[in-house]
Amino acid sequence: SPSQMEEKKKEVCITLRPFELTDLSDVMAWVADDRVAQWCRLDAFHSREDAQSFLESSLIAHPWARPICLSGRPIGQMTFKQGSDIERCRGEIGYALAYEHWGKGIATEALKMAVNAIFCGFPEIQRIDAVVIDWNVGSQKVLEKAGFVKEGLLRKYRLKKGETLDMF
Amino acid sequence: RMAGEEGTGELSISFRPLEVEDADDVMAWKGDPRVAQFCRWDTYTCRDEAVAFIQNFAVHHEWCRAICVAGRPVGCISVTIGKDEARCRGLLKYELAHRCWGKGVATSAVRLAVPAVFREFLRLERIEAMVIPENKGSMRVLEKCGFLREVILRKYEVGEGRLWDVALF
Numbered sequence A: 001s002p003s004q005m006e007e008k009k010k011e012v013c014i015t016l017r018p019f020e021l022t023d024l025s026d027v028m029a030w031v032a033d034d035r036v037a038q039w040c041r042l043d044a045f046h047s048r049e050d051a052q053s054f055l056e057s058s059l060i061a062h063p064w065a066r067p068i069c070l071s072g073r074p075i076g077q078m079t080f081k082q083g084s085d086i087e088r089c090r091g092e093i094g095y096a097l098a099y100e101h102w103g104k105g106i107a108t109e110a111l112k113m114a115v116n117a118i119f120c121g122f123p124e125i126q127r128i129d130a131v132v133i134d135w136n137v138g139s140q141k142v143l144e145k146a147g148f149v150k151e152g153l154l155r156k157y158r159l160k161k162g163e164t165l166d167m168f
Numbered sequence B: 001r002m003a004g005e006e007g008t009g010e011l012s013i014s015f016r017p018l019e020v021e022d023a024d025d026v027m028a029w030k031g032d033p034r035v036a037q038f039c040r041w042d043t044y045t046c047r048d049e050a051v052a053f054i055q056n057f058a059v060h061h062e063w064c065r066a067i068c069v070a071g072r073p074v075g076c077i078s079v080t081i082g083k084d085e086a087r088c089r090g091l092l093k094y095e096l097a098h099r100c101w102g103k104g105v106a107t108s109a110v111r112l113a114v115p116a117v118f119r120e121f122l123r124l125e126r127i128e129a130m131v132i133p134e135n136k137g138s139m140r141v142l143e144k145c146g147f148l149r150e151v152i153l154r155k156y157e158v159g160e161g162r163l164w165d166v167a168l169f
Helices: A004-013 A021-031 A049-062 A106-121 A136-143 B022-032 B033-039 B047-058 B107-121 B136-142
Strands: A012-014 A065-069 A072-083 A090-096 A128-129 A154-160 A162-167 B003-008 B011-014 B064-069 B070-079 B089-096 B126-131 B151-159 B162-168
Touching: A004 A106, A004 B011, A004 B070, A021 A049, A021 A065, A021 A072, A021 A090, A072 A106, A090 B003, A090 B151, A106 A128, A106 A136, A154 B089, A154 B126, B011 B107, B022 B033, B022 B047, B022 B070, B022 B089, B022 B162, B033 B089, B033 B107, B064 B107, B070 B107, B089 B107, B107 B136, B107 B151, B126 B136
Parallel strands: A090 A128, B089 B126
Antiparallel strands: A012 A065, A065 A072, A072 A090, A154 A162, B003 B011, B011 B064, B064 B070, B070 B089, B126 B162, B151 B162
């Protein structure tokens, strides 16, 4: 029903707090899951030690990484990396969401919020881009719904498990 | 034509590493605003900047060569290999003294460089180049060398108080 949908939407929030070491158990829900990682730049971290190392070095230490929180609990991540020198007017956004929360519009909402936060928080940023594997149609739809425009296909752009991928 | 040379009948080019002694020749293009504007770096105003460029960029770079005509450096060309998941791709950059524009020199340089880099870096599967669309000469160089224009990246760079679109080949 419409009011239940509204309730669900109200629960979706990105906190502006940075990641914390105590988030480790929640973070493992998506970081240790191959079903999530297969779509992402990095491979899954299956052990608690590897996940902790990733949390410390890549999320907590990140210039801009935020948990996507549902009712205050991290269920995914949003990251933004600003370009340097002449590319400081642009940056790349990336996200990952725990598998059980796919298909509910959460990533789209989180992305819209993150885009607003980034344009507000980074006054030099005039462009946000994202790179997605060509067969990741779900993520392409998320980006389009959040207002991104598909620009072009980059062939053999990244390596994943020893193979090159074409990416939008 | 010697091995390692390439070019039109009029101008054949060769590659060698840049050396600090080349600083004056380097200033001929680094100090030229007509070159700087298309390359999006600030025009060099003194020889020390050329020396610093040679020492800090060219000498230690994984693949950087002086483009030489009749043995004299008239420009330079480099391919920067990506890290980690980006190590399958390399970014091609080249810059050439204005007096050598329109003579096929850049085309020869790119034609010579691309297979050399693919031979040297075995994991490399993609070479890309970024050029501002206003730089029609460079767009033609890349097209002549078999590069495909994939996309125009809008508002990708900032310089001289404005944003620039970049064509990615």
